[in-house]
Amino acid sequence: MKLRVFADRMSQPSRAVLIFCKLNGIDFEEVRIDISKGDHRSKEYKEINPMGQVPAIVDGNFKLFESHAILRYIAGAFPGVSDHWYPSDVFSRAKINSILDWHHSNLRRGSTALVQSTILGPALGLPLDSQAASEAEKFVLSSLSKIESIWLKDDARFLLGNPQPSIADLSLVCEIMQFEVLPDNDRERILGPFLKIMQWIENVKIATNPYFEEAHNILYRFKAKQRSKQVSLDKLPSKL
Amino acid sequence: MKLRVFADRMSQPSRAVLIFCKLNGIDFEEVRIDISKGDHRSKEYKEINPMGQVPAIVDGNFKLFESHAILRYIAGAFPGVSDHWYPSDVFSRAKINSILDWHHSNLRRGSTALVQSTILGPALGLPLDSQAASEAEKFVLSSLSKIESIWLKDDARFLLGNPQPSIADLSLVCEIMQFEVLPDNDRERILGPFLKIMQWIENVKIATNPYFEEAHNILYRFKAKQRSKQVSLDKLPSKL
Numbered sequence: 001m002k003l004r005v006f007a008d009r010m011s012q013p014s015r016a017v018l019i020f021c022k023l024n025g026i027d028f029e030e031v032r033i034d035i036s037k038g039d040h041r042s043k044e045y046k047e048i049n050p051m052g053q054v055p056a057i058v059d060g061n062f063k064l065f066e067s068h069a070i071l072r073y074i075a076g077a078f079p080g081v082s083d084h085w086y087p088s089d090v091f092s093r094a095k096i097n098s099i100l101d102w103h104h105s106n107l108r109r110g111s112t113a114l115v116q117s118t119i120l121g122p123a124l125g126l127p128l129d130s131q132a133a134s135e136a137e138k139f140v141l142s143s144l145s146k147i148e149s150i151w152l153k154d155d156a157r158f159l160l161g162n163p164q165p166s167i168a169d170l171s172l173v174c175e176i177m178q179f180e181v182l183p184d185n186d187r188e189r190i191l192g193p194f195l196k197i198m199q200w201i202e203n204v205k206i207a208t209n210p211y212f213e214e215a216h217n218i219l220y221r222f223k224a225k226q227r228s229k230q231v232s233l234d235k236l237p238s239k240l
Numbered sequence: 241m242k243l244r245v246f247a248d249r250m251s252q253p254s255r256a257v258l259i260f261c262k263l264n265g266i267d268f269e270e271v272r273i274d275i276s277k278g279d280h281r282s283k284e285y286k287e288i289n290p291m292g293q294v295p296a297i298v299d300g301n302f303k304l305f306e307s308h309a310i311l312r313y314i315a316g317a318f319p320g321v322s323d324h325w326y327p328s329d330v331f332s333r334a335k336i337n338s339i340l341d342w343h344h345s346n347l348r349r350g351s352t353a354l355v356q357s358t359i360l361g362p363a364l365g366l367p368l369d370s371q372a373a374s375e376a377e378k379f380v381l382s383s384l385s386k387i388e389s390i391w392l393k394d395d396a397r398f399l400l401g402n403p404q405p406s407i408a409d410l411s412l413v414c415e416i417m418q419f420e421v422l423p424d425n426d427r428e429r430i431l432g433p434f435l436k437i438m439q440w441i442e443n444v445k446i447a448t449n450p451y452f453e454e455a456h457n458i459l460y461r462f463k464a465k466q467r468s469k470q471v472s473l474d475k476l477p478s479k480l
Contacts, residue, residue, distance in 0.1 A: 050390045069337035090317045097309035104344030150290045
């Protein structure tokens with residue numbers, strides 16, 4: 001039985017795994033887990049991923065969750081994945097692991113808190129919260145600044161100055177793409193000053209299209225629907 | 241030049257890396273970075289780890305930060321590290337990566353928030369905060385419950401039912417050991433109900449001693465100093 005990827009395209013790590021599989025010509029079936037409908041909390045899905053999060057994969061009898069672990073697994077277990085995605089060289093691989101590990105408690109933490117306390121909250125049954133959004137934005141800005149100054153030095157096309165993207169580029173750029181759901185002026189305020197980040201997003205898009213845009217279409221559609229009712233983040237009610 | 245490990249033993253990931261190196265007979269130099277004195281913010285240390293966190297390593301010209309990336313690197317780059325720590329089998333390795341990735345946004349996030357909002361906060365210039373402590377405790381309890389039900393099923397001695405420990409056992413147990421600094425009644429309230437977790441901690445201690453206790457002595461000394469002035473977490477002032 002072919003690889004199954006359980007994913008909700010509204011989730012940034014789900015998109016990273018889907019794009020990665022398509023880019024590398026992996027024969028897989030996408031199984032939609034709609035978080036807004038609570039699919040991730042069903043008994044059936046908990047058999048796949050007891051943590052109740054997306055993405056997860058089933059490959060034969062083997063089940064796996066956590067997107068970075070999945071990306072590493074696919075890079076190692078499926079033939080034909082180019083070495084640049086997750087290099088076999090111990091030093092290059094370690095540097096990519098370092099970025100992936102850093103990501104969890106930094107960019108990902110800030111980004112998730114920012115979109116969930118603002119735009120995506122209501123769809124998930126969470127309250128809008130301007131104070132949480134403000135703290136999350138500071139976290140995001142600090143993370144973006146570190147990515148630029150540490151991993152996108154000089155004219156780096158990809159993280160670490162690599163000539164081709166790695167799974168770290170894909171994971172982090174999919175995270176930043178989540179800001180597409182924010183009102184335009186807020187997204188521009190947050191990302192606008194980071195010229196290297198903006199160029200890097202373009203570089204990753206170009207290197208991974210048409211799969212990148214295909215996976216992100218759901219965000220563009222979500223945004224189009226929201227546009228009529230959007231308010232700026234500074235107009236949100238405070239939970240306190 | 242031999243491997244240098246920049247660490248503060250008060251930091252749980254620092255201890256995991258130090259114990260791992262000693263267990264595996266790696267010839268290294270421990271360089272103390274005292275967080276309470278701000279060593280991690282010095283210009284010299286930022287040259288080693290621009291994120292200003294511990295641990296970090298320098299191996300020849302190669303610099304690396306993030307403890308999980310360091311553990312993976314040492315397991316791969318140094319001869320003589322037993323395979324059970326980070327198995328070369330793609331399935332076993334993937335399961336261990338999954339735990340390590342999960343750890344960041346779950347147990348680690350809760351544990352760090354809990355000790356920093358209570359006992360360790362003042363040493364780091366942070367305010368005591370009973371509301372943050374209460375939220376962090378819920379996060380910790382949920383994480384411990386998941387570890388027991390998912391990775392310590394039946395009579396598992398180590399995570400995933402493995403017969404010997406992996407770097408995931410070491411990382412997560414060093415995290416839980418941070419609760420040693422809490423008042424006894426609070427530590428007992430949090431950990432007491434988790435009998436499998438308690439047994440697992442003992443199993444990891446036995447498998448990694450004398451290095452485990454040696455690395456954790458700093459916590460026992462810290463606690464002895466604190467004992468005279470300890471109050472329970474429910475007596476802490478709220479930041480609000």
